[in-house]
Amino acid sequence: MKALFTTLTLIILLAGVTNSYSQSSDQINREENPEQTVLDNSPLAQLKKQIYEAKKNGNDVLHKQLTQQFANQYPEKIRNSVESFNRLTVAHQDGMKTAPFMQGDWGAGDINVFPRSIFQGSGVNQRVIDLEVDSSGVKYLGFITGDRDSLKIFRSTNEGVNWTQIQALVAGAGTMIQAFDFSVTDSANTFRLGFAVTVSPDANENDADLYWVSMRGDGTGARIAVIKPKDAGNGWKNPSIISDGWNYSAGATYWYVSYQRVNSGTGAGNQAAFSWTTDWGFTWEDDTTRNTFNDYYLSVNYNAYVSSDSLYVLLANDLTVTNANLRLMRIALGNLGTSTAWSQYNIGTANPEDQGELAVNRQNNQMAVIYRETFGVGAGNIRYQYSDHAMGINWTQGPDIAAFDNNEERPRIDCQQRQGAWRISFVSQSATYDTVVYMSSTNITSAFSGKTIVNPGNDCGLTPMPDVAGFRTGAASFGGGVAFSRFSSNNLWYDGSNVTPTDITNNSSLAGDYTLSQNYPNPFNPSTKINFSIPVKGFVSLKVFDALGREVATLVNNELNSGSYTYDFNAGKLGSGIYFYKLTSGNFNEVKKMMLIK
Template identity: 30%
Template sequence: MKHFKLLAVLTAFMFTGVLSAQDNIGSTPSTNQPSQYETGRESYNESDAFYSTELEAQHKAALENGNSIEAKQIEKQMESKIPAKNIYKSKFNNNDDQQVQGSQPPFNPDWYGSDVTVYSGAIKFGDPYFRQIDMKMGEDGNMYVALNRAPVSGTNGRIDVYRSSNGGATWIYSNGVSTSTAYYGTVSLLVELRGTSPDSSRVFVFYSRSAGSNNDGATMNFASWRRDGSAWYSAEIAAPPANQEYSFTTAISDGFFWSTGTYVGVLCTESNNALTVTNNFRYYRSINWGQTWTGVTISSGYDDFYPSADLRPGASSGSDSVWIAVERRLSATQYEVRVIRTPFSPTASSNTYFVTSGGANVKYEKPALSVKQNAPTDTAIITTTKNGVAYYLPTTNGGGLWSTDFNLGSGNGNNKSFTWCNSSSRGSNSLISMWVSNDGDSINIRRGVVNFMGTTQFKRNSNTASTSVAPTCMVYSPDANTNLSAFSYAGFGPTNIYANQEALITGINQNGTSIPENFSLSQNYPNPFNPVTNIKFNLPKSGYVKLVVFDVMGREVATMLNENMNAGSYTADFDASQLSSGIYFYKLITADFTDTKKMMLVK
């Protein structure tokens, strides 16, 4: 089993913003009954697994134990039991997709009161392909943001990934994928450890790829690399039937429970080129980090749009399944939320949870799903809009019973365009939900538990958000007992990608390009201060650097810096809004130098 490694910033502050009380009035248990349009039609499909759960368990055990020869032998046994039509070998070098060297983000010089600019430039958009960015907490404890750039002359498609090792204070470029001959559609992201070292983490970006800008005939593709950008490769997984396209990629893995034994997967919509009729979902899973894939077709028999999928862990890996939240269009005036369940080990088997029953003239739209990664899982939530009002739909018994219409905020109002959600398997207040107004004015966030999703933080964004690209959010867990809210979004246009995180306490800025001769730690200025002060320090050579703050009892109250830094002169902006007045000490630690100074907070 994997021991989850968290290399991140310990923080103790809260978002600023206008707050509002909890309001869950109007929630009801789901009847889990089909609508009049679904009554009498099959809600499940039966299909045998290609190979036994025992064989899969043996394969994972061999991978986890580092026995690559045995793992390869078992892999061949597994593959021999899969019909040829369900085996997809990645087509490497099948197109001109290539890695790119991106520029570092344009950090705001004074950002702690506003959002961090991760990327400056236009973002891809085109109705209804609204998933153009994704955000994940990697298994290395770092934060990652993937974004799909708008086409420019000479580069029709380009996806970039940025990484933050200090809770979103600063971002560095990881790698990306680009092409001059094709266009990229919707994007989904995974970051998985492939061993015990954080440097073994691999980034997976899944995307649809089309010769035309309208996504017609789009294929399913991926690119992958280590978090430092090395060991890059990309490939096509599969192509759709004639006059069809793949879209709305949604990535899945069981990586929370494994390291070298992780399996990765992706699910997408198969539809007509106009994306007005959905035919099936395609699900592909790889047991060898993307070299080959087992693919199946999952058919519901309905027009199911905008799939949002996640792993639903069982009591053992052999009982894991994939849940797929969809917008089911039963008529021109009735859209409902359904959850389709299929085994994690790919088969065409599926059954359906009939989560909502809004009836005529009710439209539940664009659901987002998050399942807590417990084994077996206990909680999952779906966020969605119902006639333009944002709600969440939870289950606390692994899907046996769902509840509907938990209002995401008092004074919610209508005209909400997008929602998103995420969860953590550890700590308290481990569910996060987000919704945004139609005009992009307000991105609102709550983090808590079912029945009390936490206090609403209205208009958390400091820039107007895009009305055509959905924002994304995640629970950031710097340690086993701490959960914090983080989000990213495209600015109006759509242009630029911004990010922010609860407890963002410091900005680190380099002062010029000259290299100092000696290590030094300056006295903070101003001092005394309230609530922000600047701390300057010099690094004559590159290396691991830690900058921490202690109270008079010697307790660490903030970590401003905890990563490798290049040689140079720097200024750290420290915001002590949530600390009490008093004396504090800040300490700079490197391999060759340590110094401590005193500062005073006066409120």
């Protein structure tokens, strides 16, 4: 019955959007084959490149000076955020916390995080649940309540066993929260959460303003400001947000927001918009990822390559109502905000694809896109593509994740920045029930495995996308968690499954001293083993540097128990030459040299 209801709903939605979203043959051709734009070499663009180079080189003083110089020379490019609280307010001030509604029993069943109805989403706006994890393993779970009057944020510090509400954002009288996304970043010895939230004056999700919210990892220090108010006849929709704080200091951290501009009356998209802040939301700059087309399901991410950083926006575009296609847009960070256009990669297949999400492995710069491939109304498979090529230019189709007779949909993907393990979730439908499925992989070029049913009684909500995230459960041991809504109650639930990466091995729990051994074999191509030991439990860093002292790989960057370990290092992405690997733990530091010969 549920599958029939979903099919009928989809047919009605398609019938309703045909007139609004249809595009001419000329538009279809221009969308698929965009004109190439010459690089901007104006004084503005040159200054932008200098700002980026200072950021990339870690020169925070020069970066700050050049950023201020840009603001002085081009004030029209900088937009001050407006601290407006008439439509969105903070419910809990600093120090005020709400006890969890219910505490579950880990291992004996799923955990009911919120025993009331949550928003079930509408149309293509199905991302109303967001699960994130900081680099210490603390989990954060955001969701919109059923009446859309608040966005609640919960936190768990014990692997999802107990959840505590740390903050709530409340819509003003008569207004509604329509969509949101958030991310977590390291900054100044604390964790900060950054949100992009759309809020409308009524139930019309196409008539919303775009808000920025930031807070500390415990919910304190919350600040709300308007990123961009709606303009005449248009609103903002489906935001996606990411920061580059993992790679940069607090003073050089940027936050990036991708979002859709839509006609307030029809909901038809007319721009994939982009904004970013260099000062934690006090000022904003704008760019345009694409104009004209109905681009939706936006997913933003960045990749910090050794030579340069790039920004990516994955989006779906319905060339015709029945033929949605994935597009990946890319721009070098140094070109952001200039007249240089975003590059476009048509990474889809011959069949319609949508519901895409982009993830990046910050350990080796691999990228992966998960999406739904459809074969007519009510029939979809889950597939993925990956890129291990510099700048994400070339993409390879991975093995099918789910290609069954029934319908699979609502895929999500995550690659936790400390470990490099990939995790996915999706929904598998049948005539009588919907199942949330979790899988994982430590090698994106092979396949996903460990298929696990997440939800009890196969009871999954009809429209909200479950979300998945990875986390650390102990020394060299990691897990994945999934948050989802149940159909029978529309409540919010959480469950978890573990996966252990294979690149680090704990050989013994006994170690008499700190040691770092010479890698073997040496020289090597492309893999080698690095043995080390630590006598006491503590934070361990094992990094690789090139001959110029630039960090090229982070192998270990987390707390380990005492013992001896072996790390299997694969340098397949590096060129031939001399490299140095450095072990740091407590007061111990040691560096050794190795040679890669290809």
